[in-house]
Amino acid sequence: MNSAAATPVSLAATDTAARHPAATRAWTRSAIGTVQAESNRSADTHLYKVELPEKWGLDLYVKDESCHRTGSLKHRLARSLFLFALVNGWINEGTTVVEASSGSTAVSEAYFAHLLGLDFVAVMTRSTSPEKIALIEQFGGRCHFVDKADEVYSAAADIAAQCDGHYMDQFTYAERATDWRGNNNIAESIFSQLGHERFPEPSWVVVGAGTGGTSATIGRYIRYHGHDTQLLVVDPEGSAFYPAWKNHDPETVTGTSSRIEGIGRPRVEPSFVPGVIDAMSVIPDAASVAAMMHFSELTGMHAGPSTGTNLWGVWQLVAQMVARGEKGSIVTLMCDGGERYAGSYNNPDWLSERGLDPAPHLAAINNFFAGGPWQG
Numbered sequence: 001m002n003s004a005a006a007t008p009v010s011l012a013a014t015d016t017a018a019r020h021p022a023a024t025r026a027w028t029r030s031a032i033g034t035v036q037a038e039s040n041r042s043a044d045t046h047l048y049k050v051e052l053p054e055k056w057g058l059d060l061y062v063k064d065e066s067c068h069r070t071g072s073l074k075h076r077l078a079r080s081l082f083l084f085a086l087v088n089g090w091i092n093e094g095t096t097v098v099e100a101s102s103g104s105t106a107v108s109e110a111y112f113a114h115l116l117g118l119d120f121v122a123v124m125t126r127s128t129s130p131e132k133i134a135l136i137e138q139f140g141g142r143c144h145f146v147d148k149a150d151e152v153y154s155a156a157a158d159i160a161a162q163c164d165g166h167y168m169d170q171f172t173y174a175e176r177a178t179d180w181r182g183n184n185n186i187a188e189s190i191f192s193q194l195g196h197e198r199f200p201e202p203s204w205v206v207v208g209a210g211t212g213g214t215s216a217t218i219g220r221y222i223r224y225h226g227h228d229t230q231l232l233v234v235d236p237e238g239s240a241f242y243p244a245w246k247n248h249d250p251e252t253v254t255g256t257s258s259r260i261e262g263i264g265r266p267r268v269e270p271s272f273v274p275g276v277i278d279a280m281s282v283i284p285d286a287a288s289v290a291a292m293m294h295f296s297e298l299t300g301m302h303a304g305p306s307t308g309t310n311l312w313g314v315w316q317l318v319a320q321m322v323a324r325g326e327k328g329s330i331v332t333l334m335c336d337g338g339e340r341y342a343g344s345y346n347n348p349d350w351l352s353e354r355g356l357d358p359a360p361h362l363a364a365i366n367n368f369f370a371g372g373p374w375q376g
């Protein structure tokens, strides 16, 4: 008989039994099995090639994360966070799960909580799109609203404390819960799907940051596997990430709520890893909306505004590479689908009420595609 099995009985039987009764361990084992079965049933997301003017000599690929069951890149994160919390003993049978989210993560976590028969409470700002709120409730979640983006953390922690629940805290654990070495993370998927392309090692990957987990995972994977690929992180107006990265100041606080759902934060989140980022660019919010609109014209695919932020960053990069005569490929993410923003970013009245005029930026992209200089 091995020494490990004997120890609990001989040393402190009652204490050990109290902490993790056999029933709890059995529930945890079946819960992990349920999450892994969901993963096994799920196919990988597509990597689409976007046709660009031939003379540029560049290839652009978009990783479509909107085709996950819960409609965004956050499906991967929610799965990792639940497995991380289960193996840590933070979630057990009957635990209410609470999360602070801009909406996408809450939709995905509501889905996994429902799979495990757990109650779920999402804490978000009142401005979150009604479509996302409906999706959370459709997956059995309950929504709790606060006025400002920087109020979500304490509100979520309070609710979890009041109901003896678990605050999942994506902003802290996103970078820890995701395996950056591989294990079919988003980076491994991208590089394997580029295997048969003319430029299989992309010159650049372009993503935004909400928790910072996606950019941390991709940046770490690139370095761990010794790729020359560089990582550009785009940031919306007023976010703390760009000034923090530029000034090497993780204490940076802007207090400004982002106008591009899912990315940009009023403070630097714990999962933001500036050391893996090669370049950053602040993207005007109206330009993000314009690039989102241009993408649907160019490809027929309807994405959300944070994808627009990515694409404006891509066109800036393309203009620089064309000017330098560089050849290669660029990869970016379609973070979620446009159907979630029918009442907001795809509604001209909603845009004008917020002073967001995409027209001049749309003209700049169309002029560039027509062979003119980039004036973005």
Ligand SMILES: Cc1ncc(COP(=O)(O)O)c(C=O)c1O
Pocket (backbone or CB within 6 Å): 072, 074, 102, 104, 105, 174, 208, 209, 210, 211, 212, 213, 214, 215, 261, 262, 263, 304, 306, 307, 335, 336
């Ligand atoms: C639509 C959307 N795009 C991009 C992101 C950024 O992802 P990450 O949190 O991994 O930085 C988020 C994060 O919530 C999001 O909801």
